[in-house]
Amino acid sequence: MNAPLTNPEIRRVHGFPVSGDQLVVGGVPLRRLAARVGRTPFYAYDRTLITDRVALLRAHLPAGVHLSYACKANPMPAVVGHLARLVDGMDVASAGELATVLDAGVDPDHISFAGPGKRAEELARAVAAGVTVNIESAGELEVLAREAARLGVTPRVAVRVNPDFELRGSGMRMGGGAKQFGIDAEDVPAVLRRIAALDACFVGFHVFWGSQALRPALIREAQEKSVELVLRLTDHAPAAPELVNVGGGFGIPYHDKDEPLPLAEVGDGMAVLSDRLAAALPEARLGIELGRYLVGEAGVYVCRVVDRKTSRGQVFLVTDGGLHHHLAATGNFGQVLRRNYPVVVGSRMAAADVETQSVVGCLCTPIDLLADRVELPRAEVGDLVVIFQSGAYGASASPHGFLGHGGPAEVLV
Amino acid sequence: MNAPLTNPEIRRVHGFPVSGDQLVVGGVPLRRLAARVGRTPFYAYDRTLITDRVALLRAHLPAGVHLSYACKANPMPAVVGHLARLVDGMDVASAGELATVLDAGVDPDHISFAGPGKRAEELARAVAAGVTVNIESAGELEVLAREAARLGVTPRVAVRVNPDFELRGSGMRMGGGAKQFGIDAEDVPAVLRRIAALDACFVGFHVFWGSQALRPALIREAQEKSVELVLRLTDHAPAAPELVNVGGGFGIPYHDKDEPLPLAEVGDGMAVLSDRLAAALPEARLGIELGRYLVGEAGVYVCRVVDRKTSRGQVFLVTDGGLHHHLAATGNFGQVLRRNYPVVVGSRMAAADVETQSVVGCLCTPIDLLADRVELPRAEVGDLVVIFQSGAYGASASPHGFLGHGGPAEVLV
Secondary structure: OOOOOOOOOOOEEOOEEEEOOEEEEOOEEHHHHHHHHOOOOEEEEOHHHHHHHHHHHHHHOOOOOEEEEEHHHOOOHHHHHHHHOOOOEEEEOOHHHHHHHHHOOOOHHHEEEOOOOOOHHHHHHHHHHOOEEEEOOHHHHHHHHHHHHHHOOOOEEEEEEEOOOOOOOOOEEOOOOOOOOOEEHHHHHHHHHHHHHOOOEEEEEEEOOEEOEOOHHHHHHHHHHHHHHHHHHHOOOOOOOOEEEOOOOEOOOOOOOOOOOOHHHHHHHHHHHHHHHHHHOOOOEEEEEEOHHHHHHHEEEEEEEEEEEEEOOEEEEEEOOOOOOOOHHHOOOOOOOOOOOOEEEOOOOOOOOEEEEEEEOOOOOOOOEEEEEEEEEOOOOOOEEEEOOOOOOOHHHOOOOHHHOOOOEEEEO | OOOOOOOOOOOEEOOEEEEOOEEEEOOEEHHHHHHHHOOOOEEEEOHHHHHHHHHHHHHHOOOOOEEEEEHHHOOOHHHHHHHHOOOOEEEEOOHHHHHHHHHOOOOHHHEEEOOOOOOHHHHHHHHHHOOEEEEOOHHHHHHHHHHHHHHOOOOEEEEEEEOOOOOOOOOEEOOOOOOOOOEEHHHHHHHHHHHHHOOOEEEEEEEOOEEOEOOHHHHHHHHHHHHHHHHHHHOOOOOOOOEEEOOOOEOOOOOOOOOOOOHHHHHHHHHHHHHHHHHHOOOOEEEEEEOHHHHHHHEEEEEEEEEEEEEOOEEEEEEOOOOOOOOHHHOOOOOOOOOOOOEEEOOOOOOOOEEEEEEEOOOOOOOOEEEEEEEEEOOOOOOEEEEOOOOOOOOOOOOOOHHHOOOOEEEEO
């Protein structure tokens, strides 16, 4: 993927068009975009690619599926505002994200708040806003009830279930076994009885089994098991669920050997599931909640070459970027093995002279490695290096204050 | 170290006193300190422990050693201001850190600026401030000279050398082999000739070979090799060096099996080295640059238990903290294997009933694990969990914006 464009038929690289020697983001050639942003490094998110991704999903998912955006993946207000017009709801992980989503005009009826360790003041804000709180423990339910009573507002409550199954093969397992997330399936009936005893509006269930799955069979199995689990639990519920949220977990290809998720297969499985749920619980809507899958591939990180140096035969492109902006690309955020993200020299897309170069950041630490010995067109000071697959968990999951260089700019184009 | 204090003679835990059931930081019992800060989570740095650490170092190092603080380890302005009165100089890694150090009143003659990828505007700021720039490449030297000429200021220049030796056993190797840091030793003579041809003040050399070393023999070998390397290079220098900075690398014990660095042994080695340097270069001062070693053990991270839950037999203390504040403690910053930092329940230091508990943060990700199945006094909602060894690369190296919970407070007590 890092080879120069020798074949004139190749018009896109990792989803982005190429015009002459430049990558094009949001319809703007990269050098012009950098001038418009006014500084490097920056993250750029292509709004058309986001729109297209949601449309592609809708085309494959059965009608009526409630599609929610997990805004933790990219909480930039402009991105949230763009997605607010495309999806059916949003999931937030904190009162900070809640404020962003409310500002974007999302209907509180379609906002859910999930996450362990919600503080009383966060629960109070959620109740006051009228959003659904996904309860993560019996203790949290009591704090929620207390805050709701204090405010005189009937809270909207869903139960996050820690499933009694565990799946192998997803990038990150978040359900099954002993977990800090959700309520163990076997303890859910007691919590549902407690909800029935409280002045609360029961909305439904949330099962989250994992993330970054690229095998459709895995997603299908997880979703099926989630729905069957919910159907078993529903007997204990104070009311029929409005929403059965079977989580997300749709992965994107980050590395050479990753294949994109075959969406048609996932959609076929969900059609069967949707019918199954409709037959058993006609009032319930099947929901999924996606973050990375909606925005990850629509974003790039762009930094500028500040120095080009050769040390003992190895070429280093020293950039003004680094792990303080894009920790995940350096392999220091949740990864066990460091692997290169796809990278190009976005200002030399037509160049033919390729050599082995490493892209590093400007931080004084050897872990600040953005691309380790990749084949790239020979770049010079001033060139723009682009890291793809950077739309999710890039800007927000990086330590902007580290070493005092400051954070990146962000732009939705 | 996590056992309760059954022996009344044990008055300190990881360097901090205990009073009754509480850990004491900066002379203040923990609950009172939390009330003074006004919110959790927070980092607290004990100014007396920092002062004591510098005094301990001075007692073991030969007289005349130039002790510099690498403020990247903890750039909190109050910490920098405190250390400004104790050390001989400061090293900065960015124009942002430079501003902090200048504000703290450090003499520009004793400030050095190191790091790859310095931008032209950063170099201009350094020249205007009158601080020493540690040159990392031949190209950077030219940009520096251009900016200095533009400003009409003679720049202070040191050469950062990428040594021709490599050492095993330090936590992080930063010299030897092909590196983005410094100028390969074999290329240094040419750069020194170029400095001689420019209107520049040559200050000396900087050799950085690694960090987090706990074996004195390793430090001694690295320092000796660094000085010998500098003595070979000095023949090519435009003037005798004022300062020979042999880096830092003094480690601190993070984990159960780590032993503190035997400072007496390190000091003995440096005494020999200091004599060697004085004999060869009477004008030169031997310098070291320490970050983590000065502040790492003086700091704690304090978070509050928000929920206590048992999932399939495992107890989770869900706190209001997490990896957005203390990435390193979760093993997601440069580490290959996740190991627990030392942790206590700082509000139950006298408790005798111990059980196995995991401490997690409030983020919606399984990597948000602060302590994995440790023996702790049985904690309840409202208790304060303390993570030791958190004074360096804690607050500043964490992604504060992740999931929208906001950053930690910081206090120097």
